[in-house]
Amino acid sequence: MYRIAKKEVLVPNTIYLKVEAPEIAVKAQPGQFVILRVDEVGERFPLSLAGWDQKDGMIEMLFLIMGRSTMKLAGLQEGDSIMDVVGPLGGPTEIESYGNVLCVGSTFGVGPMVPLIKALKEKGNRVISVMEAKDEGSLFWEDELRGLSDELHVVLGDGSRGKARQASEFLGQYLEAGNKVDRVFAFGRVFMMMQCSRATKPFGVKTIVALTPIMVDGTGMCGCCRVSVGDETKFTCVDGPEFDGHEVDWETLIKRKRAYLKEEARAFDLGQLEGLRRIAELSRLSGRVSAMEK
Amino acid sequence: MSEKPKLNLNRVPIPKQEPDARRANFSEVALGYSEEQALEEAGRCIDCKKPGCKDGCPVNVDIPGFIMAIQEGDMPEAVRILKSKNSLPGICGRVCPQETQCELTCNLARKDAPIAIGRLERYVADWEIAHPEAVKRGAEEIKSNGRKVAVIGSGPAGLTCAADLAQLGYAVTVFEALHVAGGVLMYGIPEFRLPKAIVQGEVDYVKSLGVEVKLNHVIGKIATVDELLKNGFDAVFLAPGAGAPMFLNIPGENLSGVYSANEFLTRTNLMKAYLFPQYDTPIQVGKRVAVFGAGNVAMDASRCALRLGAEEVYIIYRRSRTEMPARLEESENAEEEGVVFKLLTNPGRLLGDRRGIVRAVELNEMELGEPDESGRRRPVLKPDSEFIVEIDTAIPALGTRPNPIIPSTTEGLELTKWGTVLTDEETGSTSKERVWCGGDMATGAATVISAMGAARRAAISIDKWLKNGK
Ligand SMILES: Cc1cc2nc3c(=O)[nH]c(=O)nc-3n(C[C@H](O)[C@H](O)[C@H](O)COP(=O)(O)OP(=O)(O)OC[C@H]3O[C@@H](n4cnc5c(N)ncnc54)[C@H](O)[C@@H]3O)c2cc1C
Ligand SMILES: Cc1cc2nc3c(=O)[nH]c(=O)nc-3n(C[C@H](O)[C@H](O)[C@H](O)COP(=O)(O)OP(=O)(O)OC[C@H]3O[C@@H](n4cnc5c(N)ncnc54)[C@H](O)[C@@H]3O)c2cc1C
Ligand code: SF4
Ligand code: SF4
Ligand code: FES
Numbered sequence: 092m093y094r095i096a097k098k099e100v101l102v103p104n105t106i107y108l109k110v111e112a113p114e115i116a117v118k119a120q121p122g123q124f125v126i127l128r129v130d131e132v133g134e135r136f137p138l139s140l141a142g143w144d145q146k147d148g149m150i151e152m153l154f155l156i157m158g159r160s161t162m163k164l165a166g167l168q169e170g171d172s173i174m175d176v177v178g179p180l181g182g183p184t185e186i187e188s189y190g191n192v193l194c195v196g197s198t199f200g201v202g203p204m205v206p207l208i209k210a211l212k213e214k215g216n217r218v219i220s221v222m223e224a225k226d227e228g229s230l231f232w233e234d235e236l237r238g239l240s241d242e243l244h245v246v247l248g249d250g251s252r253g254k255a256r257q258a259s260e261f262l263g264q265y266l267e268a269g270n271k272v273d274r275v276f277a278f279g280r281v282f283m284m285m286q287c288s289r290a291t292k293p294f295g296v297k298t299i300v301a302l303t304p305i306m307v308d309g310t311g312m313c314g315c316c317r318v319s320v321g322d323e324t325k326f327t328c329v330d331g332p333e334f335d336g337h338e339v340d341w342e343t344l345i346k347r348k349r350a351y352l353k354e355e356a357r358a359f360d361l362g363q364l365e366g367l368r369r370i371a372e373l374s375r376l377s378g379r380v381s382a383m384e385k
Numbered sequence: 386m387s388e389k390p391k392l393n394l395n396r397v398p399i400p401k402q403e404p405d406a407r408r409a410n411f412s413e414v415a416l417g418y419s420e421e422q423a424l425e426e427a428g429r430c431i432d433c434k435k436p437g438c439k440d441g442c443p444v445n446v447d448i449p450g451f452i453m454a455i456q457e458g459d460m461p462e463a464v465r466i467l468k469s470k471n472s473l474p475g476i477c478g479r480v481c482p483q484e485t486q487c488e489l490t491c492n493l494a495r496k497d498a499p500i501a502i503g504r505l506e507r508y509v510a511d512w513e514i515a516h517p518e519a520v521k522r523g524a525e526e527i528k529s530n531g532r533k534v535a536v537i538g539s540g541p542a543g544l545t546c547a548a549d550l551a552q553l554g555y556a557v558t559v560f561e562a563l564h565v566a567g568g569v570l571m572y573g574i575p576e577f578r579l580p581k582a583i584v585q586g587e588v589d590y591v592k593s594l595g596v597e598v599k600l601n602h603v604i605g606k607i608a609t610v611d612e613l614l615k616n617g618f619d620a621v622f623l624a625p626g627a628g629a630p631m632f633l634n635i636p637g638e639n640l641s642g643v644y645s646a647n648e649f650l651t652r653t654n655l656m657k658a659y660l661f662p663q664y665d666t667p668i669q670v671g672k673r674v675a676v677f678g679a680g681n682v683a684m685d686a687s688r689c690a691l692r693l694g695a696e697e698v699y700i701i702y703r704r705s706r707t708e709m710p711a712r713l714e715e716s717e718n719a720e721e722e723g724v725v726f727k728l729l730t731n732p733g734r735l736l737g738d739r740r741g742i743v744r745a746v747e748l749n750e751m752e753l754g755e756p757d758e759s760g761r762r763r764p765v766l767k768p769d770s771e772f773i774v775e776i777d778t779a780i781p782a783l784g785t786r787p788n789p790i791i792p793s794t795t796e797g798l799e800l801t802k803w804g805t806v807l808t809d810e811e812t813g814s815t816s817k818e819r820v821w822c823g824g825d826m827a828t829g830a831a832t833v834i835s836a837m838g839a840a841r842r843a844a845i846s847i848d849k850w851l852k853n854g855k
Contacts, residue, residue: 163665310628312629312630312651313630315645317639329790340639347639347741349641349740350669350742
């Protein structure tokens with residue numbers, strides 16, 4: 092069992108956890124993930140590592156409430172335990188001295204950005220961070236990222252901060268303006284990563300994305316996580332999760348991710364939505380949730 | 386022995402659930418002998434002077450010995466004899482391919498009526514479970530020798546090696562990647578063929594010997610083999626199986642609704658998708674399911690698909706019936722349950738709908754040509770023979786290969802061209818000092834009993850090496 096040492100509701104549907112897992116903390120590297128199973132009947136699902144502390148034996152994660160499993164996880168409180176946590180899985184990020192590196196993160200992608208930026212800085216890179224969110228109310232960790240990065244740009248979907256409404260749009264404008272960028276990393280929603288890859292392609296800037304297909308074992312045993320990259324089939328959990336965004340077959344990935352929509356909806360029944368409301372109340376953010384529901 | 390006057394050539398059939406009933410549930414198909422049936426079948430064994438049966442068993446079980454004990458009604462003795470060679474009889478009795486092993490070489494096989502050795506073995510093992518007090522199990526008299534061995538993987542190879550070494554006084558830790566122990570016995574072979582409670586019983590027994598089982602530990606990730614050796618383990622036994630699925634490499638294979646047999650079986654057995662939504666893991670089985678391949682894995686997948694509600698399930702196999710690698714009993718069971726065998730057909734491509742979901746498969750007819758390297762006649766494509774079959778789910782069941790996680794993180798471990806670990810067959814030793822290997826990782830996908838046999842030999846070799854320094 093893996094005890095939750097700290098829990099924080101960052102914005103109504105996004106939760107930060109610090110979990111006791113000393114052996115994983117010792118081996119974790121940027122870009123890696125863990126697979127969790129909340130309870131005896133739970134499914135196995137992956138979350139990226141957002142940080143770790145070898146001294147305390149803690150790992151950190153940050154997740155978006157999407158359906159049954161993430162809802163269950165969100166329902167646990169400090170002091171509760173997660174039944175299974177296995178990791179660190181996946182290959183670590185290739186970190187070199189690239190020069191100017193642009194890191195894009197949206198929603199849960201902000202989590203894995205933190206260890207990435209730290210590692211890039213250690214290698215002497217200049218890091219320009221871009222955070223994408225829907226609006227001010229969905230934004231979190233802005234100050235943290237500003238502190239870590241050489242430059243921070245916030246892109247909001249409601250257009251309230253600057254011209255661009257999407258990170259990809261910002262990327263296009265930034266490159267168009269002649270800024271030199273040697274490498275791009277994009278973490279977060281699949282659609283965002285796809286758009287960012289499209290935006291950088293004309294400029295020939297290599298763009299690394301962290302793919303999030305559906306997984307089961309996470310050790311290369313089932314093939315559920317297979318994706319087409321440069322016309323080859325790869326298993327995301329062992330060959331990735333990071334790939335060259337210009338080579339990824341996005342269409343197949345998106346279709347495969349939608350494979351269980353019907354079942355997911357069935358699992359995430361109304362009773363669980365009730366749970367979401369309770370969590371929000373607990374964290375005195377209910378005002379925001381009811382605003383979201385409208 | 387054939388001089389014996391009254392040779393009884395009537396094998397006692399094993400009671401089974403009726404096909405119509407069993408294709409709708411996940412309970413065990415074969416129900417096991419009653420006491421009378423077991424006595425009757427045991428009574429047919431003539432205790433040969435030269436028992437052929439023993440030669441067919443990869444671990445040399447004293448078959449006439451345990452059968453005579455059944456005849457005499459001394460069940461604790463039957464258990465003892467069986468277990469002195471085979472630590473997992475409840476499992477082997479159910480899943481060993483007896484028709485190509487012990488029952489093939491039974492002297493009565495010549496008369497087409499070999500003793501049902503597997504069924505008797507299962508009977509003895511089930512008797513033991515029902516009478517836990519009758520046979521002493523456990524670790525009281527084991528004296529620790531202060532040495533530590535790490536076992537990677539908790540399938541039949543890992544469990545066997547761990548149990549043997551623990552009994553010799555070693556402190557054994559088993560590292561398992563998944564959240565339960567048992568390997569293929571838990572995630573691959575379905576409940577209706579091998580109840581999971583039996584596997585867990587064996588795991589509990591291994592634990593009762595003092596073995597520590599660490600779940601959720603992927604070796605190569607959370608620690609490498611070299612780190613284990615550096616941090617206090619005197620030896621490592623590699624038993625991670627050969628779990629990486631192979632695909633057909635045909636167009637359309639990444640459509641939704643295409644599952645590797647491993648994924649399909651893992652969702653069903655390990656994650657209990659057949660109990661969705663009580664269990665959280667979903668699985669999708671449409672009305673028509675095509676399974677590619679004709680081994681045990683394909684049979685298991687096709688029979689699971691039926692039980693998950695499919696109306697038509699096809700086994701698509703490019704050779705003919707005689708070349709099918711599955712156990713006879715399993716292909717018969719599958720056919721009885723309604724699985725349709727489309728032999729001498731081979732898939733050319735999978736077709737999808739607009740949403741990227743598989744909807745049909747294009748098949749080619751095949752004919753058998755000259756024998757190939759494997760001695761089986763090579764299937765050759767009949768020109769212009771394509772036809773389309775509509776399906777909702779496709780399951781390639783083509784076999785598996787070793788997972789690269791351990792080889793790619795262990796220095797100095799030599800591999801074969803198939804990606805298996807180069808291993809000495811007699812001792813299980815590898816090119817790397819203090820590292821042994823056995824089971825599917827050493828041989829490629831094989832059988833439970835061969836994995837166990839290799840693990841036994843490795844345990845003996847590890848013990849020798851650690852005692853004598855070679
Ligand atoms: C390598 C990797 C790292 C990830 N890191 C994070 C992270 O740091 N934070 C975060 O919030 N999310 C992350 N995800 C996505 C996360 O795993 C899914 O959101 C989660 O499994 C959804 O489960 P659910 O039951 O709550 O929702 P469901 O109702 O099951 O599904 C909602 C959505 O999640 C996707 N999904 C469902 N099951 C899985 C699964 N087993 N694996 C992957 N995706 C699935 C579905 O396609 C669907 O779009 C990551 C995914 C991968 C593959
Ligand atoms: C569907 C199916 C049906 C079968 N039917 C039969 C049958 O009827 N009769 C028969 O005799 N044989 C059958 N077999 C074959 C038989 O199950 C295998 O030969 C046998 O299980 C091999 O044993 P093993 O211990 O080598 O490996 P496995 O049983 O594969 O166990 C290996 C274990 O190691 C774990 N592991 C892998 N990598 C790591 C790592 N890096 N770190 C930690 N742990 C790791 C795995 O998770 C797994 O639990 C079948 C196989 C399948 C897939
Ligand atoms: S272990 Fe398998 S081969 Fe050996 S006697 Fe038992 S059933 Fe037969
Ligand atoms: S099992 Fe067959 S070969 Fe073995 S002793 Fe009995 S009759 Fe003879
Ligand atoms: S999740 Fe099973 S192979 Fe990647």
